Structure formats: structure tokens, C-alpha cells
Amino acid sequence: MRASIRRPRSVVLAVLSSAALIGGCATARVTDQPAAADTRDVLLQPVADEGPDPFTPSTASAVPAPPPGTPEPSPTASAQVLHEITGSTPGLYGGTRSESSCDVERQVSFLTDEPARARAFAEGAGINEDNLADWLRELTPVVLRADTRVTNHGYRAGAPTSFQSVLQAGTAVLVDRYGTPRVRCACGNPLRSPLRTPGAKHTGKPWPAYHPDRVVVVQPTTTVITSLVIVDVENDTWIERRTGTDGDQDREPTVVPPCDPADCALVPVPPEPRPEASQDTTSPPPSPATPSAPLPDTPDTPDTPETSDVPVPPDAPPGVPEDVLPTVPEGPDDGTVPPGLPETFEG
Numbered sequence: 001m002r003a004s005i006r007r008p009r010s011v012v013l014a015v016l017s018s019a020a021l022i023g024g025c026a027t028a029r030v031t032d033q034p035a036a037a038d039t040r041d042v043l044l045q046p047v048a049d050e051g052p053d054p055f056t057p058s059t060a061s062a063v064p065a066p067p068p069g070t071p072e073p074s075p076t077a078s079a080q081v082l083h084e085i086t087g088s089t090p091g092l093y094g095g096t097r098s099e100s101s102c103d104v105e106r107q108v109s110f111l112t113d114e115p116a117r118a119r120a121f122a123e124g125a126g127i128n129e130d131n132l133a134d135w136l137r138e139l140t141p142v143v144l145r146a147d148t149r150v151t152n153h154g155y156r157a158g159a160p161t162s163f164q165s166v167l168q169a170g171t172a173v174l175v176d177r178y179g180t181p182r183v184r185c186a187c188g189n190p191l192r193s194p195l196r197t198p199g200a201k202h203t204g205k206p207w208p209a210y211h212p213d214r215v216v217v218v219q220p221t222t223t224v225i226t227s228l229v230i231v232d233v234e235n236d237t238w239i240e241r242r243t244g245t246d247g248d249q250d251r252e253p254t255v256v257p258p259c260d261p262a263d264c265a266l267v268p269v270p271p272e273p274r275p276e277a278s279q280d281t282t283s284p285p286p287s288p289a290t291p292s293a294p295l296p297d298t299p300d301t302p303d304t305p306e307t308s309d310v311p312v313p314p315d316a317p318p319g320v321p322e323d324v325l326p327t328v329p330e331g332p333d334d335g336t337v338p339p340g341l342p343e344t345f346e347g
Contacts (some may be wrong), residue, residue: 001018040197041163042165042166042203043204044205046168046207051189055117055188060102085217086220092232093229095232100247104174111188120160124192125182125192141246143172143233147209151192152167152189153191155189165204166215226243229241229253236262238261240252
């Protein structure tokens with residue numbers, strides 16, 4: 001007969017605690033983001049640019065080209081201000097009435113046909129792999145109406161990578177039931193909330209309307225939303241799009257926002273720099289009786305590293321049943337941020 005061995009009580013408790021933790025991990029939601037190699041570089045990504053190590057071929061539909069603008073002269077300038085906007089804000093997103101900006105079923109097929117890729121995508125997105133297809137079908141296809149900062153992901157050697165990026169206005173994305181971008185359709189990459197990046201520098205080639213002081217960060221709503229009020233990018237009218245649909249149920253908004261879609265500015269337009277006064281040596285000096293008041297100097301924007309990004313809460317918990325989360329009535333969630341100019345945060 002094998003002699004019994006008495007283990008110290010502390011060892012037994014440690015073993016039991018480890019077993020409990022392992023059991024808990026089996027059902028816990030994955031919420032931690034993969035570590036980024038270097039969060040100080042923020043990659044500028046134009047609408048159709050796949051970026052590094054795309055997860056899938058593009059599933060984005062053709063969308064109108066973004067409006068022209070004056071490019072920022074220094075593509076590596078530090079970001080000075082980030083604008084925080086709640087995901088339910090009317091006009092934050094756009095689209096075309098009764099049309100989808102992304103082919104969701106194609107995205108599902110690309111990922112589920114390759115188990116390793118699907119597993120890496122689920123890890124990057126922070127969701128359970130078993131619910132991947134259903135999770136994708138619950139997202140809503142729209143296009144960004146402002147340059148938007150996110151944590152992006154790539155697929156390399158069977159695992160997800162992560163990097164900070166700014167997506168150009170006009171980029172096709174899939175957003176979740178909390179109003180936050182979760183998939184970039186041009187490359188099939190999972191998206192998460194941006195990370196704090198002291199000393200961050202925007203890198204890459206800027207697009208015509210790019211300006212580092214007009215980049216936004218989308219904050220998730222605190223409740224599940226049932227629809228988004230978006231702008232029809234073809235004729236500047238309002239559309240109410242039910243979340244989880246591809247545009248086939250688009251309709252006029254139940255509550256019309258108080259501003260015209262074309263004039264609802266998401267972020268303030270930076271003032272144009274004042275030209276320096278020309279020095280005309282041929283003009284006589286001003287009369288002492290009526291002196292000319294000199295124009296105030298316009299200080300240059302300091303090129304200093306950003307001290308911190310907007311503090312953002314964790315991504316909305318994916319996969320949580322709606323019966324355990326507070327819901328809002330059908331229609332746009334007014335949220336706590338009124339339409340128009342959002343608050344700005346130094347970052």
C-alpha cells in the first residue's frame with residue numbers, strides 16, 4: 001500500500017487557488033490589448049492604404065473621396081490636441097443610404113477559413129474566438145467623418161501585432177454597439193481604443209486635409225445603442241442606421257439633429273496663421289499724433305512632444321448579453337455630448 005503524503009496546508013491552498021484561476025480564465029472575457037512594439041510612433045493611414053501586415057484583403061466598398069484641404073507641412077509634427085467624441089454623437093460617422101461600406105460576410109469568410117488567422121484576430125480584438133462570426137455580424141458598417149486615432153493591429157507569423165495609427169476621414173470601418181470602431185475594412189484589422197503615448201510623433205505621408213490638431217478619439221457609450229445617426233456622404237442628409245444592419249433598414253431619423261449635416265463640425269477648424277506684416281521702406285513713418293498700433297505677434301505652434309493622450313476607458317466589453325446591460329430606447333442615443341463642437345483635451 002502506497003503511504004499517504006501529507007502536504008502543508010499552504011501548498012494545498014496554493015494549488016486550489018491556481019485551479020480556480022485557471023477555471024476562471026476559461027470563461028473570462030479577453031480585454032487586454034497585445035503589447036505594442038513602440039507606441040511613440042503614430043502611423044498616418046490614408047483611406048485605401050492597407051498598412052503593415054494586413055489581416056485580410058480589403059472588404060471596403062467604394063466611397064466618395066474625402067474633401068480636399070491644405071496639408072500639414074510637417075508630417076512628423078507632434079500631436080498637440082486630441083478631441084474626445086462619444087460614439088453615439090450624430091454626424092460622427094457617414095455612409096450611403098441603403099448601402100454598406102463593408103462586406104461583412106466576406107470579412108467573416110476571410111477569417112473563419114483560416115483558424116490561425118481567426119485566433120489571432122480574436123486576440124487582437126479582445127473577443128472569444130468561438131463568437132467571432134456572430135460578433136462581426138453584430139457590427140455596423142460606416143465611414144469615418146474625422147481623422148481618428150486608434151490602436152491598429154497587423155498579422156505576422158500567426159500572431160497579432162499592434163501599433164498606433166490615425167485613420168483618414170472617409171475610411172470604412174465596422175463599429176460596435178457602443179459606437180466605437182472595431183474593424184478597418186481596407187485591411188481586415190481589428191481596432192481598439194488608442195493607448196497613452198507620451199512623446200508620440202505622427203509618421204507617414206499626410207493627406208491633403210490632415211492636421212494634427214483635428215484628430216479625434218471615439219469614446220464608447222455607457223449603454224448599448226440601437227441606432228446611429230449618420231450623414232449621407234452623397235447628398236449631406238441625415239440617416240438613422242440600426243446597429244448590426246448593413247443599410248437595408250436605413251430611414252429618416254426619429255429625432256433630427258439641430259444642425260445641418262454639411263455644417264455640423266466635429267472639431268474646430270484651426271485658425272490660419274496670420275501673415276507677417278510687410279515692411280514698406282518707402283512709406284512715411286506714422287504721425288506721432290495718431291500712432292499705429294502694432295499687430296500682436298502670433299506665436300508659432302511649439303513642436304513639443306505630446307504629454308499624454310486622452311484618457312480612454314477600456315473597450316466596451318464584447319460578447320456581453322444585452323439582457324445584463326442597460327439599453328436605451330430605439331433611436332439615436334443623445335449621450336452626454338451634444339452635437340456640434342466637442343470638448344478638447346490637451347494631449
